[in-house]
Amino acid sequence: MWRRVASVSHLTFAQKSIVNKDVCKLKFWEAFSTGIPRKEKGTFQRDKTPFITFVLGGPGSGKGTQCMKIVENFGFTHLSAGDILRREIASNSADGTMILDTIKEGKIVPSELTVKLIQKEMESSDNYKFLIDGFPRSEDNRIAFEQIIGAEPDIVLFFDCPEDEMMKRVLNRNQGRVDDNIDTIKKRLKVFSALNLPVVKYYLERGKLYKINAVGTVDEIYKQVYPLFAQFNFEQQV
Ligand SMILES: Nc1ncnc2c1ncn2[C@@H]1O[C@H](COP(=O)(O)OP(=O)(O)OP(=O)(O)O)[C@@H](O)[C@H]1O
Ligand SMILES: Nc1ccn([C@@H]2O[C@H](COP(=O)(O)O)[C@@H](O)[C@H]2O)c(=O)n1
Ligand SMILES: [Mg+2]
Numbered sequence: 001m002w003r004r005v006a007s008v009s010h011l012t013f014a015q016k017s018i019v020n021k022d023v024c025k026l027k028f029w030e031a032f033s034t035g036i037p038r039k040e041k042g043t044f045q046r047d048k049t050p051f052i053t054f055v056l057g058g059p060g061s062g063k064g065t066q067c068m069k070i071v072e073n074f075g076f077t078h079l080s081a082g083d084i085l086r087r088e089i090a091s092n093s094a095d096g097t098m099i100l101d102t103i104k105e106g107k108i109v110p111s112e113l114t115v116k117l118i119q120k121e122m123e124s125s126d127n128y129k130f131l132i133d134g135f136p137r138s139e140d141n142r143i144a145f146e147q148i149i150g151a152e153p154d155i156v157l158f159f160d161c162p163e164d165e166m167m168k169r170v171l172n173r174n175q176g177r178v179d180d181n182i183d184t185i186k187k188r189l190k191v192f193s194a195l196n197l198p199v200v201k202y203y204l205e206r207g208k209l210y211k212i213n214a215v216g217t218v219d220e221i222y223k224q225v226y227p228l229f230a231q232f233n234f235e236q237q238v
Contacts, residue, residue: 048128049128050122050128050129050130050151051128051129051130051154051232051234052130052132052151052152052153052154053070053076053129053130053131053132053153053154053155053156053157054132054135054136054153054155054156054157054203055067055131055132055133055134055135055156055157055159056134056136056156056157056158056159056196056199056200057157057158057159057160057161057214058159058161058163058166058188058189058192058196059106059166059170059179059185059188059189059192060161060165060166060167060168060169060170060173060185061159061160061161061166061214062159062161062169062214062218062221063080063133063134063159064078064080064133065218066157066159066212066218066221066222066225067080067131067133069218069222069225070131070225070229071131073226073229074129074229074234075127075129075234076127076129076130076131077121077125077127077129077130077131078131078133079118079121079122079130079131079132079133079135080133080134081114081117081118081132081133081134081135081137082103082133082134083133084114084117084118084121085099085103085109085114085117086103086177088117089103095113099113100178103178103179104178104179104184105184105187106179106184106185106186106187106188106190106191107187107191108137108138108140108141108191108195111136111138111140111141111143111144111145112144112148114135114141114144115141115144115145115148115149116148118132118135118145118149119148119149122149129234132153136199137191137195137196137199138195138196138198138199139195139198139199139202141199142199142202153203153208154208155208155210155228156200156203156208156209156210157210157212157225157228158200158203158209158210158211158212159212159214159221160211160212160213160214161214161215162215163189165214165215166185166189167182167185167189170185171185210228212224212225
């Protein structure tokens with residue numbers, strides 16, 4: 001049965017104090033660059049500090065589905081760590097086989113690899129608003145992101161969903177994923193409980209976490225999500 005980590009059970013909305021977060025106008029990549037080659041001016045207007053949202057939740061909790069709606073309304077770039085890793089497998093890269101075997105086992109790919117793939121996507125984007133979906137999956141992921149990219153998330157969403165509902169959704173997903181089978185889902189749920197929940201607790205304690213009840217229709221769930229982004233007055237998408 002999916003276990004709620006005790007300190008997670010009373011998860012509450014993050015302090016309103018982050019609502020008026022002053023996003024400093026630092027040239028983000030200059031401030032945090034680890035010698036990453038900067039794109040020439042004009043190919044990407046990095047005059048805005050990236051706004052980073054981590055999207056957490058178990059397998060089938062609805063992260064990707066909700067991210068698509070946030071993209072529609074607020075113009076974020078959706079970076080699904082799982083999709084990025086699946087693209088790496090499809091590219092027949094040197095790491096592809098290892099990644100495939102790891103995903104089949106429901107385990108976590110070495111953090112440095114995942115973070116560098118995410119970094120490449122961020123670097124090649126002309127956006128400053130990022131939804132990083134299914135990341136961080138572990139403390140190791142979180143630390144690697146901070147060390148390699150030198151940034152922390154502005155807000156963290158946590159889609160809280162009971163195990164039986166997640167199981168049902170994943171088994172009905174029919175996207176041909178190698179990890180959408182009963183054996184792998186059980187392993188992924190164990191990994192979620194053991195490794196992902198400590199990350200949820202970490203951001204809760206730092207007042208960055210928004211817990212969303214992920215049971216109900218897609219729209220009912222999105223009704224909880226929309227105001228979390230509307231509060232920042234991002235330019236609304238027409
Ligand atoms: N509120 C909902 N009610 C019922 N089904 C849903 C809901 N939200 C998403 N689904 C469906 O559940 C499945 C899993 O959703 P989604 O892929 O968004 O989850 P996820 O958290 O990204 O999962 P994973 O971590 O495995 O990628 C999809 O088939 C999706 O259409
Ligand atoms: N940070 C991450 C994210 C994902 N993985 C691996 O990919 C699988 C699928 O992820 P989804 O978010 O698409 O469900 C996941 O079960 C992991 O095996 C990872 O290693 N690190
Ligand atoms: Mg997903």
